[in-house]
Amino acid sequence: MPAAGFVAPGGVEFEARITPYVIITCIMAASGGLMFGYDIGISGGVTSMNDFLEKFFPVVYRKKNEIQDNNTYCKYDNQGLQLFTSSLYLAGLIATFFASYTTRVWGRKPTMLIAGILFLIGVVLNAVAQDLAMLIIGRIMLGCGVGFANQAVPLFLSEIAPTRIRGGLNILFQLNITIGILFANLVNYGTEKITPWGWRLSLGLAAIPALLLTVGSIFIVETPNSLIERGLLEEGRVVLRKIRGTDNVDPEFNELVEASRIAASVKHPFRNLLKRRNRPQLIITMCLQFFQQFTGINAIMFYAPVLFQTLGFKNDASLYSSVITGAVNVVSTLVSIYSVDKVGRRVLLLEAGVQIFVSQVIIGILLATGLKEDEDISKGMAIVIVLMVCTFVSAFAWSWGPLAWLIPSETFPLETRSAGQSVTVCVNLFFTFVIAQAFLSMLCHFKYGIFLFFAGLVLIMSTFVLFLLPETKNVPIEEMTEKVWRQHWLWKKYVTDSDLIDDEDGDAYANQETGKDNVKAYHNSQL
Template sequence: MPAFVINNHGGDTPDFDGEITFYVIVCVFLTAFGGLMFGYDLGISGGVTAMDDFLKEFFKEVYEKKQHVHENNYCKYDNHVLQLFTSSLYIAALLASFVASKVCTQMGRKPTMQIASLFFIIGVGLQAGSVSIEMIVCGRITLGIGVGFANQAVPLFLSELAPAKMRGALNICFQLFITIGIFVAGIINYFTSDIHPHGWRISLSLAMVPAVILLCGSLTICETPTSLIERRNFIKGKATLKKIRGTDNVTAEFESIVNASETARQIKNPFSTLLKPSSRPPLIIAILLQVFQQFTGINAIMFYAPVFFQTVGFGNNASLLSTVITGLVNVFSTLVSIYMVDRVGRRILLLEACVQMFLTQTVIGLILLTDLKPTGSWNHAEALIVVILVCVFVMGFAWSWGPLGWLIPSEIFPLEIRTTGFAFAVSSNMLFTFIIAQAFLSMLCHMRAGIFFFFAVWILVMGLLTHFFLPETKGVPIDAMVEKVWKQHWFWKRYMVDVDDEVIKEQVHPHVKYVKYGF
């Protein structure tokens, strides 16, 4: 196969040589524990906030309100400080993601994951050993810094490590491990809820396990070729590329990465570059995907699933068991996405899921509006129907907006603004996760069943915008997105104002470049 260079101003998109090696599989498995770390926290926090021992320790007012059998079904958990326990992590992750962006660029993806692990381990210790609400919120903030670093580094690592034809499936392993973390957390909460009075401490402390695995794993894996070349370690970058592709025939891909890297080096201020017209399409899409991911209502369900199932008539243990069931559905549905994403593409999965999630949110809202009054309770048959509908909703999310909300932003930015652009995506995700986590219980109290119609309207909007404005990125090499995606899209191509080709050629001419660096 002849070697030739991809650039952002013309040329064909090559089918780079290489295969999925065992070493790549090991790297993907170890780094995906960053997703399990995040998912475990998502799942564990909602279960812990439903445990009486935890509420008696830190939220006596909520515990007492919960004991009143005639208390409003929709409002018995409405407490801003309780919501702050869950949501404080995400505002910390928002701020940390921008620092993580700089670390990712200057130090690499591996050190960023190591920093994430250390912050997470410290945060777990503070949470599990908490004796005051201030201490536990401090632990949540420290965890949030770890989440911000991990969510910045891991998806980028997976996208840069994977060959184009398998990038979707490998990147979705991050989301798969998030769902596994949620599922494992549900099982642990189910058993620790009967361990009095410190079962909640066991649940929180076990979050250290995936953090330790990520830390140890990140010490043994390679850095991505893109990161090495970006930091001008050309020899090691090419050697790593040969290792992960399982072939010596990597010249075309190597030159593509070098070309993109040298172009990126001309950008002195990536934040200002993001404001240029040509950067708007990937930035807008990346941010909207994060906003829409949260406004499906998924995190409202995942954060507070045990609380929600208690609200609709299940007892404490039964509600935790129902959460385990939805977690299992989440895991297996994400496997569907891994199988389908590089076969049918991103758009069709997102659009199908919009229909599925819109219908389930609407029907759940109608059932609650009709049958769940502010006081009283449901029979188990009605509650079981809601659980089934929640599972169908989770299915749709798990094979679409969940994994693709992380995959697409990690693959659509050119290298010169990749870490900065993805930092905006991560921070947008954390911001709106914070908003939903902080507001959901109050929204449930005041909007009652209307909250599900609220999310259904958002799903309708996101489906329409996906249909008209989201381009397909299946099979496109990560450094060819400008030419093969944005310049070809009916709407976004108007923003892709060509840079001065002559200036680029003078600054990043392949022959000059290789003589200078000894290639």
């Protein structure tokens, strides 16, 4: 493939080929998303299986079978059952702080290896669980694996990819999440009739994506950014040549060295995140994670079979419907990979906001006017609901799903990148935990209004995107401050030159412009 590049400040072009090696490496690393996705998809199916409920949640099992009408919204309302799903995300939230340390000090590659091993331990405990305590401990280990993977994989993908296809390659992580969800839905559909151990097979097959990440992390290279950040300059140069497919890497290498020098001068990256100059990235990151979860997507993905059963679908129909939505999720994520670096992040988010809002309002109105407490759902209404859920899922899959991970991973400067990714994962998993723990209770109390509740939040998040989220497509990671934040009508107030030297870490920033001038001078001397 012919060489190409992006233009850095001063007119210097960073040459980069799209090599098969980079594509294969990114695919292997992105398998961490399979773990996350499989768990999201598997929990809903397992928690609707009678054998699983009878063994671990007999109260829910009795309630489910004593209530004859399928439309009762409260049949699955049980805090213990919700804890089975949500405990993983609470564990992941805590684990991400440790993952930040390993990502920064040991590198992205070892952190992914740790993630795979922790997830495998959790899989074994879940598959052979004899009581609720063992089941929850297994879920906690799974959560630790998810926390480490979600910390390292997006960073790895953003740093290894050439700038012009960074968005598409980063979304491989989200694509694998959707494939994991679909795989889990298919597994649940097949194991639901295997009595009494079908649920064990569903939980045990999570070992497949965990093994892919574990083995893959052994063979992939470390990112040049991480090697240079840890002082391994020559190794970083060698890897940069390998992944860019060219020997002409000096301009990009020198920029990475300068960014690393600045990062090394920052003694407290987490505290540094709170400084005025880093406020735009921090606010946007936290809002994106909150909004992603409160689109209502995980209410669908965690509990798709449970939700469809609650709405009146029979067992087979509910699992079949969740398989359909999982397939739509995968195909729609491919749309994002193709379009994100062409039309940009903002366009995808704004279009999806309209689509999600309309689909949720329609679902809410249908359930409010057409669902009777003493009747099964009609076939026509069931088809419309599934279509609207698919419309919702498709919009999420090419917008809020991948972009809430992509945008934070490409906007933080190197000196706060690991800490910033920790905040991203932490906030995301916190609100994932909130939704997982609360959704069945919200469904019980809000009934059809749950969809109208999420629709209202979609209006708020679309307004946020319209006014406060800048476009980041085709902008080199190390140039975000100059090309994005200093050009935005609001955020430019926080990254003025005077704000770059306001604390004990400020000496690094005071020399930042001088350092960039030195790099540019070196570049010019090579022309």
